[in-house]
Amino acid sequence: MNYKLSIVAVVGAFSALSLLPNPAAAQSSDCSYPIGAVVSLSGSMAAIGGAIANAGQLAVEHxxxxxxxxxxxxxxxxxxxxxxxxxxxxxxxxxxxVEGAEVILGAIQSGVTMPILTSVAVPENVTQISCCSSAPSFTELARKGGTDGYWFRTLPTVRPQGFVMSELAAERGYSKVAVIYVNSDYGLAMAEAFEEAHLAGGGEVKMVAYNQEQASYRAEVSQALQGEPDALFLVAFPADGATAMREWISFGGTQNILLSNALRSKEFIEAVGEKYLTNAVGIDNAQFDGPSVDAFNSSWKDRYGEAPEGPGLHTMYDAAAVALLAAQASGTYEGTAIRDTIRKITGPGGEVINPGPEGFARAIEALKQGKSITYVGATGPIEFDQFGDVSGPYLLWGIAEDGELTNIETWSVERVNALMADK
Incomplete structure (x- = not known):
C-alpha cells in the first residue's frame, strides 16, 4: 500500500507554535497536505534551528x-x-x-541528513532537499550513483569554506593555527580543507577533534594550546562551541579567532561574551543582491519583526520553495516526478519567479498556461549540478562591541571558483 500523501521538511529546531495554521491561508478545497519538519528542538543545533525552521514555515505560508x-x-x-x-x-x-511524504527537506547536520538519505529517502524513492548539510560526502555518494538523483541541497559544500578561511588566516598573519572541530562529517570536512590549504601555503596546523554534548572540553583545549598557536579556528555548533570557547579564553588562548558558519548565532555570542570576540571573524554562505533576495528579506521582517540574520534562513526558504514549486509543476506528489522536475523549475529560460505569495501565485498561473518557470530565490539564482549541488558566494562576518553581527566582506562566486580551481 502506498501511503505517500505529503511533503516533508527535515530541518533544525523550531517552536511548536509554528504548527498553527495561518487563518488567511485557508483554501476553498477541503484537501490538505502536511509539510513535515524533523527539527533539532533540542541538542547542539537548537540555538539556530528555530529560525531555520521558521524559514520553511514562511515558504509554506506563502x-x-x-x-x-x-x-x-x-x-x-x-x-x-x-x-x-x-x-x-x-x-x-x-x-x-504514515504521513506519506514524497519530499524530505533537511536535516541541518550532515551526520543526521546522510542516514536519512540512505535509509529513508533513496530506498523509498523520496526526493530530499537539504538547507544546511554541506559535507562533501554527499557529492561523493551522488558521484558514485548512491543517491539515484534524489539528493539536492541549496547551499554550497563545506570544502570551499576551509580554503577561504585559510586565505583569511594568511591575510591576517596567522601562521600557526589550532583547529578545534566537531567530530562529524561537517566538522571533519571543513577542518581538513583548512588544513590542506594552510599547509600548502606554508603554515602550521594543530588539529583537535571533539565529540558533541560534553560537559567540558578542557582536554581538547589544552591539546590545542600546545605550541602556542597564533589563532584558533573553531568549527563547532553553538552550544558546544560556546563551552569550548569559554574554556579557551579561561586558559589564556589568543583572541585571534576564526569561526565556522554554524557559530553565526547571537546565542553563541551571548554565551561567550562579545568582549572576547571583537577580533573574531567567521564565514557563512552569502546571498546575491537583487529583487529576489530583497523580497525574502522584506517578507521575513514583516512576518517575524526583524531582519533575517543567522545561518540557514535563506537556504531553508529556498529548499521549501523548490520542493513546493516542483510538486506544483509536476502535478503530482510522486517523488520521482518531483525529482525530475526540480531542475526544470530552477534552470534558465522560464518566467522568473521570486519569493513571496505574489511570486508563487504567478508561478501557479504560468504553469496553468503551460509556461515554464525559473525560480530565483532568497539566495539568488539556483542551478543544481548533476550531483544536486549549487555554488554561491560567501560572507565574512564579525562581532561588534555591542554584540551585534557585522558584515565584513563578501566573496563572489567568481572569486571562490578561482580559489578552488584545480583543488
Missing part, C-alpha cells in the same frame, strides 16, 4: 496565500531530531510511511 499546493492547503508539521541520527531516521520513516 504557497497557501498564493492559492495552495495543487489546489490544496499545505500544512507544516514538526518533529524533533534532537541532533541524533537515529531519532532523525525514526522521524523520517514515520513521516514517509
Amino acid at each position: 504557497m497557501n496565500e498564493a492559492g495552495g499546493l495543487l489546489g490544496c492547503k499545505a500544512e507544516y508539521r514538526l518533529r524533533d531530531d534532537q541532533g541524533l541520527p537515529n531519532v532523525g531516521i525514526d522521524a523520517a520513516k514515520s513521516l514517509v510511511a
Whole structure:
C-alpha cells in the first residue's frame, strides 16, 4: 500500500507554535497536505534551528496565500531530531510511511541528513532537499550513483569554506593555527580543507577533534594550546562551541579567532561574551543582491519583526520553495516526478519567479498556461549540478562591541571558483 500523501521538511529546531495554521491561508478545497519538519528542538543545533525552521514555515505560508499546493492547503508539521541520527531516521520513516511524504527537506547536520538519505529517502524513492548539510560526502555518494538523483541541497559544500578561511588566516598573519572541530562529517570536512590549504601555503596546523554534548572540553583545549598557536579556528555548533570557547579564553588562548558558519548565532555570542570576540571573524554562505533576495528579506521582517540574520534562513526558504514549486509543476506528489522536475523549475529560460505569495501565485498561473518557470530565490539564482549541488558566494562576518553581527566582506562566486580551481 502506498501511503505517500505529503511533503516533508527535515530541518533544525523550531517552536511548536509554528504548527498553527495561518487563518488567511485557508483554501476553498477541503484537501490538505502536511509539510513535515524533523527539527533539532533540542541538542547542539537548537540555538539556530528555530529560525531555520521558521524559514520553511514562511515558504509554506506563502504557497497557501498564493492559492495552495495543487489546489490544496499545505500544512507544516514538526518533529524533533534532537541532533541524533537515529531519532532523525525514526522521524523520517514515520513521516514517509504514515504521513506519506514524497519530499524530505533537511536535516541541518550532515551526520543526521546522510542516514536519512540512505535509509529513508533513496530506498523509498523520496526526493530530499537539504538547507544546511554541506559535507562533501554527499557529492561523493551522488558521484558514485548512491543517491539515484534524489539528493539536492541549496547551499554550497563545506570544502570551499576551509580554503577561504585559510586565505583569511594568511591575510591576517596567522601562521600557526589550532583547529578545534566537531567530530562529524561537517566538522571533519571543513577542518581538513583548512588544513590542506594552510599547509600548502606554508603554515602550521594543530588539529583537535571533539565529540558533541560534553560537559567540558578542557582536554581538547589544552591539546590545542600546545605550541602556542597564533589563532584558533573553531568549527563547532553553538552550544558546544560556546563551552569550548569559554574554556579557551579561561586558559589564556589568543583572541585571534576564526569561526565556522554554524557559530553565526547571537546565542553563541551571548554565551561567550562579545568582549572576547571583537577580533573574531567567521564565514557563512552569502546571498546575491537583487529583487529576489530583497523580497525574502522584506517578507521575513514583516512576518517575524526583524531582519533575517543567522545561518540557514535563506537556504531553508529556498529548499521549501523548490520542493513546493516542483510538486506544483509536476502535478503530482510522486517523488520521482518531483525529482525530475526540480531542475526544470530552477534552470534558465522560464518566467522568473521570486519569493513571496505574489511570486508563487504567478508561478501557479504560468504553469496553468503551460509556461515554464525559473525560480530565483532568497539566495539568488539556483542551478543544481548533476550531483544536486549549487555554488554561491560567501560572507565574512564579525562581532561588534555591542554584540551585534557585522558584515565584513563578501566573496563572489567568481572569486571562490578561482580559489578552488584545480583543488
